[in-house]
Each structure stands twice: as C-alpha cells, then as structure tokens.
Amino acid sequence: MTEHAKTIYESVGGIDGLRRLSNTFYEAVLADPLLAPVFAAFTAAHIEHISIWLSEVFGGPARYTAELGGHQALLRSHLGLSITEEQRTRWMELMAVAVAQELPENEQLRRAVMDYFDWGTRIARDVSAEPVGQDLGVPGPTPRWGLDGLKE
Numbered sequence: 001m002t003e004h005a006k007t008i009y010e011s012v013g014g015i016d017g018l019r020r021l022s023n024t025f026y027e028a029v030l031a032d033p034l035l036a037p038v039f040a041a042f043t044a045a046h047i048e049h050i051s052i053w054l055s056e057v058f059g060g061p062a063r064y065t066a067e068l069g070g071h072q073a074l075l076r077s078h079l080g081l082s083i084t085e086e087q088r089t090r091w092m093e094l095m096a097v098a099v100a101q102e103l104p105e106n107e108q109l110r111r112a113v114m115d116y117f118d119w120g121t122r123i124a125r126d127v128s129a130e131p132v133g134q135d136l137g138v139p140g141p142t143p144r145w146g147l148d149g150l151k152e
C-alpha cells in the first residue's frame with residue numbers, strides 16, 4: 001500500500017499552524033521600520049485572510065476562492081503599494097525567522113514554503129507597481145504549491 005503523500009497544509013498542522021506562522025510574522029512586520037509604514041492599514045482580519053490564502057495554496061480547502069474573491073482579489077489588494085526590492089527582501093528575512101520558529105523541523109518542508117514566498121513576493125512587488133483600480137484581467141486560479149513547487 002502506498003502512503004498518501006501529505007500536502008504542505010497537512011504537514012504544517014493545517015490552518016492553525018498557518019495562523020501561528022502568520023501571527024509571529026506580522027508581529028515582526030509591524031515592529032519593523034521598513035515594513036510597518038506599508039502596513040499602515042493593517043487589521044487583525046489580515047492575519048485570518050492570509051492564513052486562509054496560504055491554506056488554499058498549500059493544498060487545503062479552497063476557501064479564499066470561495067469566500068474572499070480568489071486570486072484576483074489577492075492580486076488587487078497589492079495594487080498601488082509600490083513595494084521596493086528592499087522591502088521584499090526584508091519581508092523574506094522576517095518570514096524565514098517565523099518559519100524557523102513555527103514550522104516543523106523538516107528542511108524539505110521549510111524550503112518548499114520559503115520557495116513559495118520567494119515566488120509570491122516577486123509577484124506582489126510587480127503588481128504593487130500598478131495603480132489602484134488597474135484592470136488585471138482574469139488571472140488563473142489560485143496557485144497550488146507542493147513540496148516540488150508550483151503545481152500545474
């Protein structure tokens with residue numbers, strides 16, 4: 001019998017694991033002089049929304065698509081933020097610390113998660129250069145990410 005290969009979502013402890021990761025990460029973001037100004041409009045709902053998004057990307061339920069506007073809404077929430085490469089790099093550094101603190105000690109798992117964030121933050125940075133209200137067309141469905149990277 002072949003064992004069911006676990007999704008990243010399952011391996012990190014489902015949405016509760018992703019909530020812990022998000023909480024730890026945003027605590028650091030909001031204390032960071034380079035990133036705090038970008039998140040001036042931050043609310044607690046942001047942590048829940050990112051946990052729901054990450055759950056879907058990492059192989060859990062498709063709730064972001066069903067309840068929060070899906071891939072297009074995710075992209076739209078970054079319009080107009082003008083994220084610099086320096087800010088993106090700091091975002092990654094703080095996320096690496098949160099991943100080391102909150103995720104299981106499994107190097108393959110941690111690397112796959114950080115690979116997703118490296119990929120996703122580049123998209124966020126590029127979209128953020130476009131003005132608020134920009135028509136993004138219809139993006140593909142919410143990406144799904146596994147231990148081997150982006151799934152087609």
Ligand code: HEM
Pocket residue numbers: 035038039040041042043045046047049050053074077078081083087088091116117118119120121124125
């Ligand atoms: C893989 C990378 C990323 C993911 C998965 C992600 C995810 C999200 C999600 C789900 C939202 C919507 C939150 C909501 O509905 O309340 C959001 C908004 C936002 N994101 Fe990102 N994001 C990423 C990268 C970044 C980066 C690199 C920055 C800036 C350095 C950034 C800054 C923001 C800001 C300022 C908002 C609006 C916050 C607010 O509404 O209070 N994001 N992001």
